Structures are given as structure tokens and as C-alpha cells.
Amino acid sequence: MIDRRRLLFTAAAGAGLAATGQVFAQTSAPAAGSASATLAALMDRIVQESLMTSPEILTSLGLDKGPAAPMKAMLDDRSQAKIDADKVVFRKSIADLKAIDRSALTGDDGVYYDTLEFFGDTAISGYAFPYGGGGPYGATCYTVSQLxxxxxxxxxxxxxxxxxxxxxxxxxxxxxxxxxxxxxxxxxxxxxxxxxxxAIPPxxxxxxxxxxxxxxxxxxxxxxxxxxxxxxxxxxxxxxxxxxxxxxxxxxxxxxxxxxxxxxxxxxxxxxxTHEAGCWRLPDGDAFYEYGIKSYTTTTLSGDEIHRIGLDQLAELSARADVLLKAQGLTQGSVGDRIAALGKMPEHLYDNTDEAKEQLLRDLNDQMADMARRLPQYFGRIPTSTVEIRRVPKFIEAGAPGGYYNAPTLDGSRPGAYYINLRDTAEWPRFQLPTLTYHEASPGHHHQIALQQEKPGTPLLMKVLGFSAYSEGWALYSEQLADEMGVYEGNPVGQIGYLQSLMFRATRLVVDSGMHAKRWSRERAIDFMRDALGDAESAVTTEIERYCVWPGQACSYKLGHNKWVELREASKAALGDRFDIRAFHDIGLGTGGVPLTVLDKVMTEWTASQKA
Known part of the structure; x- marks a missing residue:
């Protein structure tokens, strides 16, 4: 999971463009008066208008230096008045975007336009809800919660x-x-x-x-x-x-x-x-869930459609895990029961001590070193930014996700960081840890986001804008890619952990839509996820309660993964022996964070050009 700050409307980060003197200009200036020049000026205006709005994002990106140093003594203005003022400015920016002739834009400019248009329309639709963190602050039901x-x-x-x-x-x-x-x-x-x-939380x-x-x-x-x-x-x-x-x-x-x-x-x-889990119980709650789905998954799928996709994919993945479990001599009980039994075997557990947790972190760093040696076979571009593996701070680990990622600064002064929640090592059997690390670090979140930030000639706004379905979908695709790289050769138990991770994301489709569209209770969702996956109930409960706060966000992973796989398989089918996995990855990651609709268009056009 990416730190939520990464997925907020981060135009404020553009303050660094002027305030720090750093240059993130396009490779060549567009002709004055052209649609491309108008778009470039608008993106620059968006970041300039946000100059004094987000000191925290300036710090996150390492842009709180030089003339911007006074911002380092401030925090974001979280008042409703500031939020309302931001909405007025944002509406004007999107109206000006729509006044640009889209047909006159090509290449990256078309990608930028389509991305901003989708983002703007979706964010503004969130303004209709008088509660939570609507609009550019994310589809969140409650201003204050456990997350x-x-x-x-x-x-x-x-x-x-x-x-x-x-x-x-x-x-x-x-x-x-x-x-x-x-x-x-x-x-x-x-x-x-x-x-x-x-909107009172459950x-x-x-x-x-x-x-x-x-x-x-x-x-x-x-x-x-x-x-x-x-x-x-x-x-x-x-x-x-x-x-x-x-x-x-x-x-x-x-x-x-x-x-x-x-x-x-x-x-x-x-x-x-109340004890009701879903957002359906809120004013216009069904519409809020539709907004959450569009915001996080960048699709217009309904809750019922997502539910069916989740059930179908969970069944297919469980059948694959069943074969591997039987090969380990685990033949009795459901797939979830058998994975749970596997996860309780002493040989698959770290001791729940600080010393053992430090060893766990060292083992994950060794895993990352091995992955680094494999990357050049699958990617032409590899980020220069490094990533550190850290514990989730103890004071928030009770409600924090199992793992999340923070991006590096743009100036390289702070590396990326992958946080793992070690409140209880029983929640992390050894066979589950590799795929989590591939997801959060490399070739997952760190690889994708660092490349987005490091791509030359990209406007700063497009270096920091992100969409959950693209980023989380890529991270889940990275888990599959790691398996295809051969990281589990001779380690069938590790491959069970990888399949359980995919099952976990398919299960999310079921329980998220179950609570918000089908009015499942919290307990029914917990029971379904625990039975399907065999995870510790404490971990499952944390997950289910997370989905109550961010309706639709949990669906972005598997739906995004499905799109990446769909586009790769379509390209392979069209190009045959001419398909180049390194080129496919470089083109897909070269778009930066975009809606799935934009990714689909870019990759389909690239495949057609390669075929021609």
C-alpha cells in the first residue's frame, strides 16, 4: 500500500518549481499559443497557485529548502475554509483545462490532458458529499478514524x-x-x-x-x-x-x-x-460508494460486478493453491484452513521478540539485494533512488496496514521507505514476506514511483500525481512478475504465499463490495476473509476495518492488476516473438501515474505501433 499522502491531490508540491529553483521543465518548449503551450502553462499555474498550501508535501518531496525554507516551520491548513477555497481554485483549473483543444494535443501532452481531465472530473464529483475527505482529499468517509x-x-x-x-x-x-x-x-x-x-463512524x-x-x-x-x-x-x-x-x-x-x-x-x-460497516448507511451512501470506486479504481464498475469478479478469481486462485498444498501433504480442510495450518508451523514463524524482528528486517534486505540482480533482465530503466525497509512505528501499529510505502524526495536527500507492521510476527509467516516486499519495494511501489519521479522532461505535477489502481495494480503485477522471474524456484511454500497474496486481493473485491454494496456486516466480512485466506483474525479485522473507512480503495489492487495483465497478454498475442517485456514495462511505467483508461490507450497504441 502506498502512503495515502502519495495519492492526495499533490499540486502543492509544485511550489518547489519556483521556490527552490529546481527545473523540471519539458525537454523542449512548445510553440507559443499552441494547445501544448496552453496546457503547459495551466500545469505550471496549478502548481504556482498551490505555492502556500501544502508545506507537508514540500517536505515529503524534499522541496522545503532555499527560499521555500520558511514553509518547513509550517503544517498544512486543515480548516474547512481552506478546503472550500481550494475547491474554488480547482474548479477553475479544470474548467480552463476543458477549454483546451484536446484534438491538437499529441504524445505525452495527450496523456497529461486525459489524466488531469479524469482526475478533475472525479475529484469535483466528490464535492457533492458534505462529509469526510471528499474531492482531492480522497474518497474517505470520516475526517478522523483509526486511519x-x-x-x-x-x-x-x-x-x-x-x-x-x-x-x-x-x-x-x-x-x-x-x-x-x-x-x-x-x-x-x-x-x-x-x-x-x-456521518458518525461505526x-x-x-x-x-x-x-x-x-x-x-x-x-x-x-x-x-x-x-x-x-x-x-x-x-x-x-x-x-x-x-x-x-x-x-x-x-x-x-x-x-x-x-x-x-x-x-x-x-x-x-x-x-451504529455497528453497520458499509457507507450505504450514510446520506447518499450508495452514490458515495460509486464515487469511491471511480476515484480509487478509475473504472465505472458496479459493486455487483466487482463482487462477481472477486468470487470468480478467488475460486481460480484457490484451486491453484490447493494443488501446491496437497503437494506439501496438506490435504484436509479448506484452502484457507490449510494455509492457516501452514502459517502456524514453528519453522515458518519468527519469534515475537525485538531481536527476531530485527532479523526479519535483515532477511528482507537480503531479498531486495537478490531482486536487484534480476531487474535488468526485465526493465530497461531502473531507478537510481534506493529504498529502506523499516518497522511501522509502534504507536500506530495497532490500526496501521500490514505494509506501506513512502516515496523518496525529488532531490535524493531521503530514500524511499517500505514500512512493515511487526506488532505480532504471527501475522507474517515467512512464506508471506517475500511477495509483500516485492509489492512494496522492488519491482513494486518503489520501482514505479521512483521511475515516475526520475523521468526526465516531465512536468512536476505529473511527477507527483498518482492513482491507486495504476500504482497498486502495478505492485500486485510485480508480485506475479517476481514469480515469473523464478524467485520461488525450489520454494513451493513461498509460492503458496504468493498465491495467497493474490487470493487476498481477490477477497478484498468480495468483502469491500459486500459491506458497501450488499450490506454485509463487519463480522460477516471478517468471517469470509478469515475462512478464505487462513490469516490471523487480528490481521483480518484490521483489514476489514480499513475498508470501512476507504470505500472502494481495496478494490484498486486486483482490478489494477487485472488491467496490467490484460494489456500484457494482448500485446504478446499481437506481437508474438517480437514482444519485448523490457519495452512493455518501460512504456507502461513511462506514463507515470495515470487512470487505467489512459494506460489502456497508451499501451494499445504502443502495441499497434510495434506491430506496424
Missing amino acids: TGSYQSLPDFLDTQHSIETAQDAEAYLSRVSAFATALDQETARMERDFAAG DFIIDKALLQMANLTGTPAAEMVLTASVARRTAEKNIPGDWASRAEAIVSGEVYPALQRQADALKARRAEA
């Missing part, structure tokens, strides 16, 4: 993405810690707006969010990650100053009270919460 809200994201952001090299950086850090309290209060106000609009979502908030406020301010981070990093850089005690005072005097206010506001509505 959404600054309480959940900002401590890790400040710890891992705000760099500290100088005393000025440390001062900026403390300013941001203080601004964290403002961010919490702004989101509390928006959360109350959700409630007034009829009781189990509220309970998980309150647990995580209590874990934060229950930690002494002197030991809280925001305090420990600045203390550790200023000491490492020999920066004199009483940074720890200053951070502790801000955390105890500003952040914790704001977080308690948010928890109290959430707690006050707990008695009104």
Missing part, C-alpha cells in the same frame, strides 16, 4: 520526513509540533461537521481511534515520539540547545490537550454510533 486524521499521521511525518541538520531545522520542527495542536483542532471542527451531516472505528489516541496521550510527554525524535536527532548532529524539554512542554501543554479535545468530541458521539 485518518493528523493524530495518526503527523507524529511519524515529523519523525521520519522533517529533516534536522541545523538549529534552524530544529526550531522549525518545534514550530510544527506546536502547529500540530492547531491541526488537531481544525480536524475536530471538521469531524463535528461530519457528525452534523450524518462504533468499532471509534473504539479503535480512541485506543490509538489514548496510546498517545498515555505516553509521558518526555517519552513521546515527538520529544524523543528531536532529542535524538539534535544530539546526533551535535546541535546545542534544550530541544527535548522545549518539545516536552509543547507536547504536554498544547498537543495533548488538543488531542484530548478531539478524543472527547469523538467519545461524546460514541453512544449514537
Whole structure:
């Protein structure tokens, strides 16, 4: 899973275009007055208009330097007034886009136009819903949940993405810690707006969010990650100053009270919460699910269609796993039962100790080194950015996904990072770990996103814009590609882990559509996923509760994977012996993050050109 920040409307990152003096121009300037020049000017205007809107994305991309350095002391404005103002600006940008003559655009310019048009139309359709994170902020039902809200994201952001090299950086850090309290209060106000609009999270979502908030406020301010981070990093850089005690005072005097206010506001509505999982129960909930499907999968499939696809593909994948399980002597019970039995065998488990978890991380790094040696046979372009493998921070691991990825900075000052949730090693039998790592790191998310950022001649806006179906579909395709590379030769149990991963994504189609379109309960969805996959119930519960918050997002993986495979097989059938897997990958990844409709058009045209 990509860190959700990556999939937000990231035009604000374009501030770096002017503010840092970095040049991300097209290879050659289009003729003045042409449709291409108008489009280029519009993309430049989008990033310029967003100059002061997202200090956090500037930091994420490494663009908070030089003249933009003052932004490093700020956090994003999370107020409803700012969101409403952004919507006005965005509507104008998309209206201006539609005034450009699409028929006069060719090549990359056509791809840029089609991508922005799809993105704009979809985002604006989300403005109709008076709750959650609609529009460019993603199809999310609730401003605050176990997965959404600054309480959940900002401590890790400040710890891992705000760099500290100088005393000025440390001062900026403390300013941001203080601004964290403002961010919490702004989101509390928006959360109350959700409630007034009829969007109170289910009781189990509220309970998980309150647990995580209590874990934060229950930690002494002197030991809280925001305090420990600045203390550790200023000491490492020999920066004199009483940074720890200053951070502790801000955390105890500003952040914790704001977080308690948010928890109290959430707690006050707990008695009104229902136990229904799906967004159908919200005002215009069925329409919200259609919006979520389009936003995340970039398709117009219905919930019923997605449900059928999931059931069909789960059956086919389970049959393949059944053959491998029988070869291991596991013949009794369902496929899920047998995978569960396999996952409980001591030889397939790491001890649930910090020492064993460190060994697990070392093993994953060895796996990445092996993959790096295989990549040149399948890709012409290989990213220069590196990727690090890290644990999900302990203070959010209770509600965090099993794994996710953060992109590197554009200037190379910070590598990509793949996070794995190690709250309980029983959730990660050894045979499941390889395919997760191929998905999150290489040739999956890191490979794709780093190449998107590193492609020369690409406008900055197109370096940072992303779509879940494209990126998650590619990452799941990467799991299949790793199998085709031969990484599981002599390791049939590892291949079972790979098939279980595909089954997991097919099951997501079933349970996501089950809860949001067919009105399944949380418990029915948990039972279905646990029985189908044999996963630990704690892991399954976290997954199901995630889908309650992001309707449609879980469907983007398998539907995106299906499209990548469909396009490859169509190209192979058309080109026969002339098909070049390296060229196919380079062209597909060369588009950057685009809707599946745009990817289909690009790859179909490329195949036709190769055939001609």
C-alpha cells in the first residue's frame, strides 16, 4: 500500500518549481499559443497557485529548502475554509483545462490532458458529499478514524520526513509540533461537521481511534515520539540547545490537550454510533460508494460486478493453491484452513521478540539485494533512488496496514521507505514476506514511483500525481512478475504465499463490495476473509476495518492488476516473438501515474505501433 499522502491531490508540491529553483521543465518548449503551450502553462499555474498550501508535501518531496525554507516551520491548513477555497481554485483549473483543444494535443501532452481531465472530473464529483475527505482529499468517509486524521499521521511525518541538520531545522520542527495542536483542532471542527451531516463512524472505528489516541496521550510527554525524535536527532548532529524539554512542554501543554479535545468530541458521539460497516448507511451512501470506486479504481464498475469478479478469481486462485498444498501433504480442510495450518508451523514463524524482528528486517534486505540482480533482465530503466525497509512505528501499529510505502524526495536527500507492521510476527509467516516486499519495494511501489519521479522532461505535477489502481495494480503485477522471474524456484511454500497474496486481493473485491454494496456486516466480512485466506483474525479485522473507512480503495489492487495483465497478454498475442517485456514495462511505467483508461490507450497504441 502506498502512503495515502502519495495519492492526495499533490499540486502543492509544485511550489518547489519556483521556490527552490529546481527545473523540471519539458525537454523542449512548445510553440507559443499552441494547445501544448496552453496546457503547459495551466500545469505550471496549478502548481504556482498551490505555492502556500501544502508545506507537508514540500517536505515529503524534499522541496522545503532555499527560499521555500520558511514553509518547513509550517503544517498544512486543515480548516474547512481552506478546503472550500481550494475547491474554488480547482474548479477553475479544470474548467480552463476543458477549454483546451484536446484534438491538437499529441504524445505525452495527450496523456497529461486525459489524466488531469479524469482526475478533475472525479475529484469535483466528490464535492457533492458534505462529509469526510471528499474531492482531492480522497474518497474517505470520516475526517478522523483509526486511519485518518493528523493524530495518526503527523507524529511519524515529523519523525521520519522533517529533516534536522541545523538549529534552524530544529526550531522549525518545534514550530510544527506546536502547529500540530492547531491541526488537531481544525480536524475536530471538521469531524463535528461530519457528525452534523450524518456521518458518525461505526462504533468499532471509534473504539479503535480512541485506543490509538489514548496510546498517545498515555505516553509521558518526555517519552513521546515527538520529544524523543528531536532529542535524538539534535544530539546526533551535535546541535546545542534544550530541544527535548522545549518539545516536552509543547507536547504536554498544547498537543495533548488538543488531542484530548478531539478524543472527547469523538467519545461524546460514541453512544449514537451504529455497528453497520458499509457507507450505504450514510446520506447518499450508495452514490458515495460509486464515487469511491471511480476515484480509487478509475473504472465505472458496479459493486455487483466487482463482487462477481472477486468470487470468480478467488475460486481460480484457490484451486491453484490447493494443488501446491496437497503437494506439501496438506490435504484436509479448506484452502484457507490449510494455509492457516501452514502459517502456524514453528519453522515458518519468527519469534515475537525485538531481536527476531530485527532479523526479519535483515532477511528482507537480503531479498531486495537478490531482486536487484534480476531487474535488468526485465526493465530497461531502473531507478537510481534506493529504498529502506523499516518497522511501522509502534504507536500506530495497532490500526496501521500490514505494509506501506513512502516515496523518496525529488532531490535524493531521503530514500524511499517500505514500512512493515511487526506488532505480532504471527501475522507474517515467512512464506508471506517475500511477495509483500516485492509489492512494496522492488519491482513494486518503489520501482514505479521512483521511475515516475526520475523521468526526465516531465512536468512536476505529473511527477507527483498518482492513482491507486495504476500504482497498486502495478505492485500486485510485480508480485506475479517476481514469480515469473523464478524467485520461488525450489520454494513451493513461498509460492503458496504468493498465491495467497493474490487470493487476498481477490477477497478484498468480495468483502469491500459486500459491506458497501450488499450490506454485509463487519463480522460477516471478517468471517469470509478469515475462512478464505487462513490469516490471523487480528490481521483480518484490521483489514476489514480499513475498508470501512476507504470505500472502494481495496478494490484498486486486483482490478489494477487485472488491467496490467490484460494489456500484457494482448500485446504478446499481437506481437508474438517480437514482444519485448523490457519495452512493455518501460512504456507502461513511462506514463507515470495515470487512470487505467489512459494506460489502456497508451499501451494499445504502443502495441499497434510495434506491430506496424
